[in-house]
Amino acid sequence: MSDIKKIKDNFILKLKENLDLNQVNQIKTDLFGKTGLISSQFKMMGKVPEEERKKFASNLNLVKDELQNLITAKIDDIETKEINQKLEKEKIDITLPERPFVQGKIHPVSQVIDEISSIFSEIGFSVEEGPDVENEYNNFTALNTPDNHPARDMHDTFYLDDKKELLLRTHTSPVQIRTMLNDKPPFKIIAPGRTYRSDSDQTHTPMFHQVEGLHIDKDINMGHLKGCLNYFIKEFFEVNKIKMRFRPSHFPFTEPSAEVDIGYEIKDGKIVIGEGDKWLEVLGCGMVHPNVLKNVKVNPDEFQGYAFGIGIDRLAMLKYGINDLRAFFDCDYRWLNHFGFDPVDVPSNYRGLSR
Numbered sequence: 462m463s464d465i466k467k468i469k470d471n472f473i474l475k476l477k478e479n480l481d482l483n484q485v486n487q488i489k490t491d492l493f494g495k496t497g498l499i500s501s502q503f504k505m506m507g508k509v510p511e512e513e514r515k516k517f518a519s520n521l522n523l524v525k526d527e528l529q530n531l532i533t534a535k536i537d538d539i540e541t542k543e544i545n546q547k548l549e550k551e552k553i554d555i556t557l558p559e560r561p562f563v564q565g566k567i568h569p570v571s572q573v574i575d576e577i578s579s580i581f582s583e584i585g586f587s588v589e590e591g592p593d594v595e596n597e598y599n600n601f602t603a604l605n606t607p608d609n610h611p612a613r614d615m616h617d618t619f620y621l622d623d624k625k626e627l628l629l630r631t632h633t634s635p636v637q638i639r640t641m642l643n644d645k646p647p648f649k650i651i652a653p654g655r656t657y658r659s660d661s662d663q664t665h666t667p668m669f670h671q672v673e674g675l676h677i678d679k680d681i682n683m684g685h686l687k688g689c690l691n692y693f694i695k696e697f698f699e700v701n702k703i704k705m706r707f708r709p710s711h712f713p714f715t716e717p718s719a720e721v722d723i724g725y726e727i728k729d730g731k732i733v734i735g736e737g738d739k740w741l742e743v744l745g746c747g748m749v750h751p752n753v754l755k756n757v758k759v760n761p762d763e764f765q766g767y768a769f770g771i772g773i774d775r776l777a778m779l780k781y782g783i784n785d786l787r788a789f790f791d792c793d794y795r796w797l798n799h800f801g802f803d804p805v806d807v808p809s810n811y812r813g814l815s816r
């Protein structure tokens with residue numbers, strides 16, 4: 462057997478053994494290092510008789526390639542095994558416990574605004590919106606509010622500039638003005654939204670919500686106003702009969718003006734709306750003052766109508782038994798979870814209208 466064949470057989474056997482990387486590298490040196498067995502065979506080439514040299518060389522090259530390939534495959538094999546062992550040992554648990562499913566709740570104010578909007582939309586009112594930052598004209602002057610009116614005082618109103626031209630609207634009534642300036646009568650709108658006054662105690666917050674109502678057409682009278690409010694209160698509190706009283710009052714933008722109280726009683730510690738001999742004030746209203754109509758270029762001899770402003774937060778407290786107004790705006794998740802509404806389980810009179 463030639464030396465080359467011996468080397469080949471011997472090393473093929475060796476490479477089949479269970480080796481580590483160092484041992485394989487040693488084999489590599491033994492074969493292909495400077496004085497390695499295969500390298501030595503190449504050096505011997507010159508001594509091989511000429512007629513055999515070609516065969517010798519091609520055979521040697523074949524063996525060299527074969528052994529080199531075996532060594533490369535063996536190294537690959539060892540490295541793969543090592544990586545797998547490492548991965549096996551270092552196994553990381555990438556699974557996570559499932560996050561608890563928390564469903565959001567609808568805030569009582571949003572809920573009540575939706576309820577109010579849907580009740581009024583059934584009798585032909587459309588919903589209008591206006592900005593929270595208003596100018597003095599829309600909030601006071603156009604609404605026939607005289608310069609010396611207490612509402613204009615810094616103690617009541619949040620002004621945004623020294624000249625008292627910009628302010629946070631103190632009621633939703635400026636939306637009446639915006640609507641009438643932008644369009645032609647008839648008008649039949651409600652305008653829910655945020656309002657601001659410099660006030661804070663258990664029943665007042667500096668920011669609160671109102672819904673404005675405005676109905677202007679030919680031959681609209683106070684009977685329409687009473688009918689409209691009576692319908693609304695019954696629908697809202699889901700009662701068949703409601704005790705209501707109109708108390709004479711004063712607003713610069715309505716004449717005559719009234720404040721509306723609804724009857725209630727306390728039964729088993731709970732408030733029952735519509736019965737009893739106790740009274741709760743829920744809104745302000747009146748027939749739109751001719752000066753307001755003139756200010757928005759509506760002829761008061763041709764068109765008349767009524768307006769009302771309802772405190773939304775107050776209604777929400779009454780309907781859903783919430784007794785501290787301030788909690789509405791504390792952003793306490795526990796409170797919202799308790800008093801909030803399930804988005805898919807809404808009360809019976811909710812008609813699915815969203816703002």
Ligand code: PHE
Pocket residue numbers: 631632633634673674712715745746747768769770771
């Ligand atoms: N704007 C009045 C208020 O905030 C309420 C109101 C509106 C009264 C419309 C009459 C007509 O108190």
